[in-house]
Amino acid sequence: MSVAFLLGAFLVVLGGICDLFGAIGLLKFPNFYVRLHAATVGTIGGAVVPLFGVSMLALGAGFPHRYAVAGASFITGVIVLLVAPAGATALAYAAHRSGVVEWKPKVDHLREARK
Amino acid sequence: MKRLAGLIIVLLIVLTVSCYVSRMVPPQKNLHPLGEFYLQNSYFGRYSAKSPEAVTSIVWDYRGVDTLFETAVFFLAIIGSLTLFRLNKGQAEEAKRGEPKLELPGPVATVTKVTVAMILAVSASIALHGQLTPGGGFQGGSALAVAPLLIIAVYTKYALEKNGLDKTRAIIIRSIGLLGIALTALVPLLLGGYIMQNQPIFPAKALGVPLGGSLVFYNFFEYLAVGAGFTAVFLLLSIPEEKFRKFLGVRR
Numbered sequence: 371m372s373v374a375f376l377l378g379a380f381l382v383v384l385g386g387i388c389d390l391f392g393a394i395g396l397l398k399f400p401n402f403y404v405r406l407h408a409a410t411v412g413t414i415g416g417a418v419v420p421l422f423g424v425s426m427l428a429l430g431a432g433f434p435h436r437y438a439v440a441g442a443s444f445i446t447g448v449i450v451l452l453v454a455p456a457g458a459t460a461l462a463y464a465a466h467r468s469g470v471v472e473w474k475p476k477v478d479h480l481r482e483a484r485k
Numbered sequence: 486m487k488r489l490a491g492l493i494i495v496l497l498i499v500l501t502v503s504c505y506v507s508r509m510v511p512p513q514k515n516l517h518p519l520g521e522f523y524l525q526n527s528y529f530g531r532y533s534a535k536s537p538e539a540v541t542s543i544v545w546d547y548r549g550v551d552t553l554f555e556t557a558v559f560f561l562a563i564i565g566s567l568t569l570f571r572l573n574k575g576q577a578e579e580a581k582r583g584e585p586k587l588e589l590p591g592p593v594a595t596v597t598k599v600t601v602a603m604i605l606a607v608s609a610s611i612a613l614h615g616q617l618t619p620g621g622g623f624q625g626g627s628a629l630a631v632a633p634l635l636i637i638a639v640y641t642k643y644a645l646e647k648n649g650l651d652k653t654r655a656i657i658i659r660s661i662g663l664l665g666i667a668l669t670a671l672v673p674l675l676l677g678g679y680i681m682q683n684q685p686i687f688p689a690k691a692l693g694v695p696l697g698g699s700l701v702f703y704n705f706f707e708y709l710a711v712g713a714g715f716t717a718v719f720l721l722l723s724i725p726e727e728k729f730r731k732f733l734g735v736r737r
Contacts, residue, residue, distance in 0.1 A: 448603075459593055463589060
């Protein structure tokens with residue numbers, strides 16, 4: 371077992387744990403914005419980290435065409451890594467603009483900055 | 486607490502049964518006759534597709550006519566939606582009039598630009614490697630159609646039309662794809678084969694890479710046709726509702 375294989379397995383397990391935490395947060399958190407945070411934990415921690423893990427697993431294992439598998443999962447990971455925060459930003463922005471979500475801030479830095 | 490106990494019991498039972506069953510099933514040493522048939526007819530045989538990706542060679546080679554009719558059904562559906570949204574010349578001009586404007590925060594726009602380029606590359610690789618790896622024309626085309634959809638969502642449809650990809654061009658690209666599929670199916674007839682014949686007629690390899698004979702042509706043209714067809718429908722669906730109310734003469 372090479373170092374890359376072990377590291378990849380660790381990342382996959384870590385991704386599973388992140389997914390579990392994201393799911394619990396999505397069910398238990400009080401309002402939309404904090405739930406959105408939990409959902410992003412689920413996508414970054416639960417999809418990007420295991421995808422990088424899979425690419426390391428493939429590099430560490432000895433099966434044929436492993437570079438194709440490693441490259442494909444790495445590229446998919448990079449795309450999700452870019453897209454998930456942008457999607458969360460767009461969702462939060464749209465929810466804030468349209469005012470469909472209940473909004474009871476303790477501090478509102480945006481309003482202070484706009485003053 | 487009671488629910489948790491039930492959950493744990495169910496989990497334990499499932500784990501035990503799966504461990505027990507996985508020990509009972511011995512690892513497969515020989516090929517099934519069915520698997521041998523598929524390998525023989527997708528890669529090794531003289532009249533096979535010479536493609537290591539068995540699914541693509543089934544779909545486009547020895548079940549090819551079925552796929553041809555599936556493609557026809559999909560394109561009839563697209564033609565149906567195009568007819569539903571039929572506009573005359575003035576109305577089409579009116580539907581295109583508008584300024585692209587960005588209503589989302591800056592980082593979203595930057596990420597969209599980067600992602601659209603990546604989607605184009607990834608979808609092309611899905612379609613053009615369809616004879617080597619899982620994937621193919623329809624899958625690649627569907628991935629390609631995500632790129633204009635993202636641009637419509639972030640920059641509005643006018644940005645797409647200002648940069649030259651309007652409904653007419655999308656339909657032209659789609660027709661080129663369809664024509665390509667039809668020609669690839671008909672070429673063997675000219676060379677003395679039967680319709681949609683693959684192997685001795687189309688080249689099996691180029692520069693050492695397996696091409697799968699006609700599979701690469703079918704995948705490429707299907708990629709163009711599906712991507713452009715979806716793009717045309719998305720462009721029509723993103724026409725604002727007020728404009729349609731005006732065209733149809735609806736009063737509130």
